[in-house]
Structure formats: C-alpha cells, structure tokens
Amino acid sequence: MNSNPIADFSRGTNGLLPAIAQDESTGEVLMMAWMNEEAWQATLDEGYAVYYSRSRKSLWRKGETSGHRQKVSEIRVDCDQDTVLLKVEQVGAACHEGYKSCFFRKVVNDGASLEIADERLVDPKDVY
Numbered sequence: 001m002n003s004n005p006i007a008d009f010s011r012g013t014n015g016l017l018p019a020i021a022q023d024e025s026t027g028e029v030l031m032m033a034w035m036n037e038e039a040w041q042a043t044l045d046e047g048y049a050v051y052y053s054r055s056r057k058s059l060w061r062k063g064e065t066s067g068h069r070q071k072v073s074e075i076r077v078d079c080d081q082d083t084v085l086l087k088v089e090q091v092g093a094a095c096h097e098g099y100k101s102c103f104f105r106k107v108v109n110d111g112a113s114l115e116i117a118d119e120r121l122v123d124p125k126d127v128y
Contacts, residue, residue, distance in 0.1 A: 068092030
C-alpha cells in the first residue's frame with residue numbers, strides 16, 4: 001500500500017522515484033536524481049532539494065558541500081505519480097562536473113560521439 005497519497009513510492013525501484021530538477025525561470029532540465037519518501041518529506045519541510053544517494057545509501061542535500069543549492073519553488077508529479085519534477089531556483093552549477101546542467105553533452109556524428117555543448121561554470125576541483 002502506498003503510504004504517500006501524492007507520490008507513489010511503491011511504484012519505484014526499491015522505493016526510489018526519479019526526480020527531475022528544472023530551472024524555474026528558463027525551463028532547462030538541470031539534472032535527474034532519486035528520491036525516497038524521506039527525501040520527499042525533507043524537501044517539503046526544508047524548501048530545498050533533498051535527494052537519496054544510491055552510492056552513499058543516505059540522504060543528499062543538494063549543494064551541501066558545494067553551496068550550489070536548489071531552492072524549490074514548485075513540485076509536480078507525473079500522471080502515474082511515480083516521477084517527481086522539482087522546479088527550482090538553482091544557485092551555481094547543478095552538475096558535479098561544474099556545468100549548469102548535467103545535460104551538457106550533445107550526441108553528434110550520427111550517434112558516434114559526444115561533444116561538450118555548454119560552458120563550464122566552475123572547476124569541480126575548486127568546489128569539492
């Protein structure tokens with residue numbers, strides 16, 4: 001049974017739902033991460049994006065280390081209530097590689113290679 005009537009974590013993989021962060025003013029997709037019910041509640045309570053880190057097996061408060069936080073202005077869920085969309089005010093780079101968006105690579109040459117399509121905002125060595 002789904003204990004959350006808004007987002008259906010029972011439909012996710014191991015209780016995790018994909019969470020997409022989108023720039024509230026431009027509509028640009030910044031990143032995709034995972035949320036469990038605890039991250040969902042923390043995001044609601046704190047007003048800033050909180051995700052679940054599968055590698056660390058713990059909550060991850062976006063920008064905790066870098067200062068590149070995501071202030072949540074609106075939360076939406078898809079029609080099946082199993083994907084979360086966070087409209088955010090992004091401070092700094094969303095990507096841990098120093099780009100505004102994690103989607104900074106473009107597929108080129110009929111799918112044979114990738115090219116950097118955006119400008120790096122910060123050097124990750126200076127932030128992490």
